[in-house]
Amino acid sequence: MTPSQRNQDSELAALLAPDILVMLEESPGDVAAETEELHPKDLADVAEAMPTDRVAEFLRALPAARAADVLEYLDEELRSELLEAMSTEQAVALVSEMTPDDRADILEELEEETADEILQDLPEAERQETERLLQYDADSAGGLMTTEFVSVSQDLTSEQALVLVRVAARSGRKEAMHAIYVTDDRGSVVGVMSLRELVAAAEDSKVADLAWTEVVKVPATADRAEVARITSEYDLVAVPVVDAFDRIIGVITVDDVIDAIVEEQTEDVQKLGAVQPLEEPYFSAGFWSVARKRVGWLVVLFIGEMFTGTVMRSYEETLAEALALTLFIPLIISSGGNSGAQSSALITRALAVGDVSIRDAMRVLLRELGQGVVLGTCLGTIGLLRALMWGNTPTLSIVVGLTLVAVVLVGSVVGAMLPLVFKRLGFDPAIASSPFVASLVDVTGLVVYFNIARQLLHLR
Amino acid sequence: MTPSQRNQDSELAALLAPDILVMLEESPGDVAAETEELHPKDLADVAEAMPTDRVAEFLRALPAARAADVLEYLDEELRSELLEAMSTEQAVALVSEMTPDDRADILEELEEETADEILQDLPEAERQETERLLQYDADSAGGLMTTEFVSVSQDLTSEQALVLVRVAARSGRKEAMHAIYVTDDRGSVVGVMSLRELVAAAEDSKVADLAWTEVVKVPATADRAEVARITSEYDLVAVPVVDAFDRIIGVITVDDVIDAIVEEQTEDVQKLGAVQPLEEPYFSAGFWSVARKRVGWLVVLFIGEMFTGTVMRSYEETLAEALALTLFIPLIISSGGNSGAQSSALITRALAVGDVSIRDAMRVLLRELGQGVVLGTCLGTIGLLRALMWGNTPTLSIVVGLTLVAVVLVGSVVGAMLPLVFKRLGFDPAIASSPFVASLVDVTGLVVYFNIARQLLHLR
Numbered sequence: 001m002t003p004s005q006r007n008q009d010s011e012l013a014a015l016l017a018p019d020i021l022v023m024l025e026e027s028p029g030d031v032a033a034e035t036e037e038l039h040p041k042d043l044a045d046v047a048e049a050m051p052t053d054r055v056a057e058f059l060r061a062l063p064a065a066r067a068a069d070v071l072e073y074l075d076e077e078l079r080s081e082l083l084e085a086m087s088t089e090q091a092v093a094l095v096s097e098m099t100p101d102d103r104a105d106i107l108e109e110l111e112e113e114t115a116d117e118i119l120q121d122l123p124e125a126e127r128q129e130t131e132r133l134l135q136y137d138a139d140s141a142g143g144l145m146t147t148e149f150v151s152v153s154q155d156l157t158s159e160q161a162l163v164l165v166r167v168a169a170r171s172g173r174k175e176a177m178h179a180i181y182v183t184d185d186r187g188s189v190v191g192v193m194s195l196r197e198l199v200a201a202a203e204d205s206k207v208a209d210l211a212w213t214e215v216v217k218v219p220a221t222a223d224r225a226e227v228a229r230i231t232s233e234y235d236l237v238a239v240p241v242v243d244a245f246d247r248i249i250g251v252i253t254v255d256d257v258i259d260a261i262v263e264e265q266t267e268d269v270q271k272l273g274a275v276q277p278l279e280e281p282y283f284s285a286g287f288w289s290v291a292r293k294r295v296g297w298l299v300v301l302f303i304g305e306m307f308t309g310t311v312m313r314s315y316e317e318t319l320a321e322a323l324a325l326t327l328f329i330p331l332i333i334s335s336g337g338n339s340g341a342q343s344s345a346l347i348t349r350a351l352a353v354g355d356v357s358i359r360d361a362m363r364v365l366l367r368e369l370g371q372g373v374v375l376g377t378c379l380g381t382i383g384l385l386r387a388l389m390w391g392n393t394p395t396l397s398i399v400v401g402l403t404l405v406a407v408v409l410v411g412s413v414v415g416a417m418l419p420l421v422f423k424r425l426g427f428d429p430a431i432a433s434s435p436f437v438a439s440l441v442d443v444t445g446l447v448v449y450f451n452i453a454r455q456l457l458h459l460r
Numbered sequence: 461m462t463p464s465q466r467n468q469d470s471e472l473a474a475l476l477a478p479d480i481l482v483m484l485e486e487s488p489g490d491v492a493a494e495t496e497e498l499h500p501k502d503l504a505d506v507a508e509a510m511p512t513d514r515v516a517e518f519l520r521a522l523p524a525a526r527a528a529d530v531l532e533y534l535d536e537e538l539r540s541e542l543l544e545a546m547s548t549e550q551a552v553a554l555v556s557e558m559t560p561d562d563r564a565d566i567l568e569e570l571e572e573e574t575a576d577e578i579l580q581d582l583p584e585a586e587r588q589e590t591e592r593l594l595q596y597d598a599d600s601a602g603g604l605m606t607t608e609f610v611s612v613s614q615d616l617t618s619e620q621a622l623v624l625v626r627v628a629a630r631s632g633r634k635e636a637m638h639a640i641y642v643t644d645d646r647g648s649v650v651g652v653m654s655l656r657e658l659v660a661a662a663e664d665s666k667v668a669d670l671a672w673t674e675v676v677k678v679p680a681t682a683d684r685a686e687v688a689r690i691t692s693e694y695d696l697v698a699v700p701v702v703d704a705f706d707r708i709i710g711v712i713t714v715d716d717v718i719d720a721i722v723e724e725q726t727e728d729v730q731k732l733g734a735v736q737p738l739e740e741p742y743f744s745a746g747f748w749s750v751a752r753k754r755v756g757w758l759v760v761l762f763i764g765e766m767f768t769g770t771v772m773r774s775y776e777e778t779l780a781e782a783l784a785l786t787l788f789i790p791l792i793i794s795s796g797g798n799s800g801a802q803s804s805a806l807i808t809r810a811l812a813v814g815d816v817s818i819r820d821a822m823r824v825l826l827r828e829l830g831q832g833v834v835l836g837t838c839l840g841t842i843g844l845l846r847a848l849m850w851g852n853t854p855t856l857s858i859v860v861g862l863t864l865v866a867v868v869l870v871g872s873v874v875g876a877m878l879p880l881v882f883k884r885l886g887f888d889p890a891i892a893s894s895p896f897v898a899s900l901v902d903v904t905g906l907v908v909y910f911n912i913a914r915q916l917l918h919l920r
Contacts, residue, residue, distance in 0.1 A: 273805020345733020
């Protein structure tokens with residue numbers, strides 16, 4: 001990956017990379033100290049600005065914990081390449097320094113054989129922990145959570161709890177300490193408090209009295225979109241994950257929630273643009289892989305759109321009698337498609353953020369009928385005037401105007417209802433993309449157009 | 461707002477609301493204790509499930525700090541309505557319990573007169589703080605930040621710092637304690653540490669040695685999209701905001717960043733659907749306000765699309781000679797629009813997440829030229845076969861096939877380059893919506909079609 005592929009942050013990286021490359025040649029022992037002040041994310045940018053075959057050398061020059069941090073921020077493709085190229089021993093040393101959730105995520109990206117080799121060589125406890133995390137779907141709460149969190153028994157005093165927290169914080173493990181969970185004998189979460197609340201508490205207060213009992217939690221099977229919604233609605237910095245018996249098994253931290261929100265949104269935008277989600281940044285995704293993810297929808301939409309030809313053939317006589325009708329075809333079908341694109345964008349997003357649910361279908365329908373009439377009347381009026389200005393007969397102009405009202409109405413309603421229908425059927429509403437809506441509305445629009453024309457112009 | 465307007469969370473709320481309404485009649489003194497276990501967000505849902513004129517009464521039954529929490533989670537429209545209806549005294553009591561950033565946000569939503577009244581009656585220190593926050597654009601780092609944060613001098617020991625933090629935490633102010641900032645004499649941030657790191661530190665260690673010196677910070681004028689990108693890339697839970705002299709003046713907490721990300725995404729999806737951003741949830745936005753935000757783009761697109769009529773009129777003789785050409789018009793223009801929608805979705809999103817920048821324009825162009833040729837050839841082949849099957853001459857079928865290749869190529873390139881052009885001109889790339897791209901490509905597609913037809917079919 002060259003610097004030009006990255007955003008402006010990489011300018012600093014592009015400046016530093018050559019110096020660090022020279023230092024790696026001349027005095028590799030100084031690299032760690034010289035780069036100590038940089039954030040791991042910036043070091044990852046530096047690594048990405050280097051020739052790929054020098055990155056492993058650069059990581060070896062850093063302390064293992066630091067190198068592991070840099071690896072976590074590295075571009076996914078480059079990271080996999082590096083880990084697959086280095087010795088299993090070096091890979092294990094790096095991977096075992098990571099938090100359990102990042103470790104599992106990274107192993108999932110690797111080829112199965114490499115991942116297995118690394119997994120087998122991890123210390124026993126870490127291996128088991130990682131294997132357990134790998135069982136969860138990467139897009140579920142279980143796949144997002146880390147297993148290093150702090151929980152204390154509800155019977156402790158705040159002083160005792162703080163000692164436990166201190167020990168945990170000093171252990172060198174990377175526990176999530178955004179929140180401290182209070183559990184009963186069975187391991188169920190009965191409360192939560194922030195480290196700040198624990199620190200602020202009087203020494204002899206009971207943990208059970210300090211903690212908030214209104215704990216927001218998610219099951220391990222919850223979808224990442226659900227986790228994102230809950231985190232955002234309740235303003236959380238961490239969400240506890242519970243098993244089927246309500247026992248806490250992990251914690252999702254807010255940085256992973258943000259990543260999930262951003263990925264979910266990328267998928268939605270791509271689906272709304274009729275592209276199967278890429279899963280990789282634009283330039284990292286292979287040319288043929290992108291083409292494959294586009295061609296499927298293009299062909300489906302193309303086949304759907306072929307019905308416009310079928311419709312037009314069946315009205316060929318009507319068309320032959322009034323060739324002027326053809327002049328308005330693109331204008332009419334695009335207006336239906338545009339109003340449909342608007343409605344589907346509004347409703348898809350409203351569903352995603354929870355402003356609208358399937359139960360609101362009737363209200364949405366009524367509202368979009370109203371919008372369709374208003375917007376259709378606007379476009380219909382402009383269309384009618386334009387048709388007159390082009391020297392068409394008043395009757396033909398009225399045909400164009402009326403058709404526009406009808407087509408915008410159909411577009412608004414279809415665009416709004418389709419995401420609800422997909423959601424109801426268990427699909428992602430975002431597949432009701434504007435091209436998808438447009439192709440449905442195009443065929444309907446033509447049928448409406450020719451029928452209104454036949455009636456008013458007395459054609460065959 | 462009725463329960464049906466809200467998502468599934470409100471089911472609990474809809475169940476609880478009637479009981480609480482009865483309790484408000486019979487024993488209002490019990491409401492606070494009975495609802496103590498609920499999260500403020502859930503209480504906000506309960507409030508939204510009540511008749512609007514009872515909500516103020518419900519809030520009065522809660523302790524002021526608790527009522528302020530509920531108010532923060534309440535639907536914006538309902539909140540403004542409530543604050544404007546209640547006495548200035550009650551409003552001041554609630555608003556002064558809020559964090560400075562929420563207080564400023566809420567005052568900004570109110571009518572200026574009401575906001576001024578509340579502002580004047582706030583305690584002096586809070587009034588000044590709020591007025592200062594109100595000077596920043598709501599969508600900037602200054603508008604997102606809170607001014608209640610904890611900073612310690614670099615000369616302290618960890619024990620001294622922890623005492624300060626304890627005092628701050630016990631003060632009752634709602635300081636953001638996700639991170640503790642270390643400052644020098646001039647108030648510049650020279651380091652940052654988590655409360656966890658402070659708690660874990662040995663008592664006699666120096667704050668200056670404990671803190672990370674690689675502090676990621678943003679200027680008060682930074683755009684919220686920039687704040688979101690930095691928070692997400694560096695995995696932060698809080699971002700310090702600095703003034704022009706690099707002095708820390710506030711902190712943006714991750715919950716506000718998530719809200720900013722979600723709002724930014726909603727705007728992008730709406731723009732990509734050719735709707736001016738609504739700023740309110742789908743049902744809360746007024747019918748006419750939505751219609752206004754849709755009609756602008758619809759009319760612009762309609763006027764753009766009128767050129768298809770102009771083009772077709774100028775090829776009227778060509779069309780009259782070969783009426784069969786008309787049958788393929790919707791198929792051809794929609795294929796261009798669809799491939800354009802795909803490219804614009806891919807590039808708009810890649811720009812938003814920083815995978816692509818303006819400097820990559822040439823690489824994007826080359827890649828999309830390639831995609832256009834590949835995808836166009838697929839659709840062109842299907843189109844050619846379909847035209848033959850419909851009984852058209854081989855020459856006409858070849859015209860259709862070739863036009864499809866050209867149109868998909870144009871669509872892919874225009875769809876990809878337009879967001880880059882808008883970004884370059886300082887506009888939001890998301891206005892390169894699929895309808896916008898389609899309307900450009902439709903006109904070009906027709907010109908290409910008629911010219912290929914004229915050449916190969918020897919028409920006028």
